[in-house]
Amino acid sequence: MMKKVLIFLFAIQLSAFSAFAQSKEEAAVAAAVETLRKALVDADKATLENIAADALDYGHSNGKVEDKAEFVRAIVSGESDFVTIDITDQKIQLSGNAAVVRHKLSGTTNNKGQAPGTVKLGVLQVWQKQKGGWKLLARQAVKI
Template structure:
């Protein structure tokens, strides 16, 4: 896999997490595919509009996202990211601090990498 694509998507992942913590909906809007499917660790599915709406309305606030492991694999104009991370956030149901495993799928559209799909699973306590 070309190192440039790995580095680009890895940087995009870090920038996306930073934007989530900052609540930067405008930056996230550019990083997310219009037909995004975002599946949270509790099984809740959201569209791009729903995900951004929860952030902009303050119904979800990310306090910290720490990447523990991350592997990237490229398949043409698609990069699959798998890994483990620790997330601290507040939502309408209260605070959450959890270790999660995840899959993120990025696609190259018009020379821009965007997240098209995300799915996280909460891991058992270590």
């Protein structure tokens, strides 16, 4: 009987540990999303280059798709200029070394120095754990 109780308690402890580890990874992905959000607003070249995977595939709501170099250049040059970004309704789903993030993004833009505009987007991001950190591998936005 005692053996069964010990096995049961061990299983519960193992389950609790697994749930904690998953929550920790979800928090790490959420932190990476926030780092990206801030780097987009600040046009922070070093952070954008660090957070983006080398194989980045970045899709805009108008159908334009950029690789890592094009994405970073567009943000840093002001061609794509986010003045503010607010993220809501974020959901994170983990699968091994990958994470799928969906959220709604609303913000203001000043693309190519034009008068401020507004965006309301549904965003899908794919993150991959590389060398111990989460990197943005793909992103696609749609207008909502």
